[in-house]
Amino acid sequence: MVHVLADTSCLLFNVSRRYIDMTNRTPTQKLMNSYWASLTKAEKAQLAEGLDTSVGYLRQVFKYGKQVGPQLARAIGDQTPFAKERLRPDVFGAAPDHQLNPSPKN
Secondary structure, three states: OOEEEEOOOOEEEEEOOEEEEOOOOOHHHHHHHHHHHHOOHHHHHHHHHHOOOOHHHHHHHHHHOOOOOHHHHHHHHHHOOOOHHHHOHHHHOOOOOOOOOOOOOO
16 A cells, blocks of 8 residues: 655655655656556556566656666666666666666567
8 A cells, every 4th residue: 555645845655654755856767667657557557467477566666766686677777768777777887877778578
């Protein structure tokens, strides 16, 4: 369940008992949110199946910035425009500012 807490300074979402400040998002997080919103329900289901995870988990990743493990970051990088370095720079190193993923496999 997602709880929304709003005050005059920020918008917070409680996802898995952790509050996420939605006003201080990185450019990659904003792009991931837009990408997720652009997918149809069937495309979201197909992506989740291809990544061997659930639509609900991917929603947390793309909309709320939930950190994924290295293996899932690599798989998302293979199937979406988001390079694994963008998802886990602590594991794969920082990606150049202009780099998403040059040739996603769909």
